Amino acid sequence: MPITRSELFEFLxxxxxxxxxxxxxxxxxxxxxxxxxxxxxxxxALPGGHAKNLFLKCKKGSxxxxxxxxxxxxxxxxLHKLLGCGRLSFASAELMEEVLGISPxxxxxxxxINDKAQSISLVLDEQLMKEARLNFHPxxxxxxxTISREGLLAFVKECxxxxxxMKLPQKS
Numbered sequence: 001m002p003i004t005r006s007e008l009f010e011f012l013x014x015x016x017x018x019x020x021x022x023x024x025x026x027x028x029x030x031x032x033x034x035x036x037x038x039x040x041x042x043x044x045a046l047p048g049g050h051a052k053n054l055f056l057k058c059k060k061g062s063x064x065x066x067x068x069x070x071x072x073x074x075x076x077x078x079l080h081k082l083l084g085c086g087r088l089s090f091a092s093a094e095l096m097e098e099v100l101g102i103s104p105x106x107x108x109x110x111x112x113i114n115d116k117a118q119s120i121s122l123v124l125d126e127q128l129m130k131e132a133r134l135n136f137h138p139x140x141x142x143x144x145x146t147i148s149r150e151g152l153l154a155f156v157k158e159c160x161x162x163x164x165x166m167k168l169p170q171k172s
Contacts, residue, residue: 002101002114005138011113015158017151022046023143028105030070033144046144048133051125053107055096059086063099067109068125068168079168083123101139108136109152110145112159122156122163129165 003011012019027033030052037046054066054074062085068074080088093104100107101114112120128134134152138145147155156163 003139005140005143008110008113008138011158012147012151012155015151015154017147017154019145019147019151021138021143021145026105026142027137027144028141034070037144046135046146048135048146049128049131050135051109051128053109053136055091055100055107056088057091057095058088062086063091063095063120064088064123065107065109065112065120066123066125066168067128069128072125072127072168074168082166082168083121083164106137106139106141108139109156110136110139112156112161115159118160120161122161123168124152124163124165125168126165127167 009019033050037050050070052068052070052072056064056066058064058080064083064085066074076088080086096102096104096107099115099119100111102108102111109122112122129149132149133146134149135144135146137143153163
């Protein structure tokens with residue numbers, strides 16, 4: 001059984017990682033999230049960096065979670081060269097459910113808690129990691145959770161992952 005949102009929050013509390021969650025309507029795309037955030041920002045909610053999260057599968061079978069600044073336009077046809085893997089494509093919804101325990105539209109680094117086999121390679125965008133506070137869906141796209149950059153790094157380490165922090169290639 002995948003970890004629930006409340007179990008995720010209990011895990012963050014156990015690690016003493018401060019977090020704040022704002023409930024909102026479902027956001028399936030970056031554009032939808034930006035529209036929702038615009039309304040919430042007037043209330044002072046959700047400061048910090050916002051991410052685009054891509055769950056990818058390499059032609060050779062490896063799995064990748066790319067966590068980038070939301071306005072990053074990633075070139076998949078060049079990314080595989082940078083990562084040293086075969087060609088990349090989006091992983092299926094079935095594989096996402098099986099490995100991360102989430103549905104499309106809810107991809108988040110918090111879902112690494114469900115990858116007990118540690119089968120995913122994690123890439124964090126160096127531009128995003130310049131932000132002191134970061135925002136991600138808490139396993140569900142009907143909310144956004146803010147944590148510190150250090151909190152994210154502590155979380156992924158505790159889940160058994162060592163992220164690659166790198167500059168991601170941009171579309172020209």
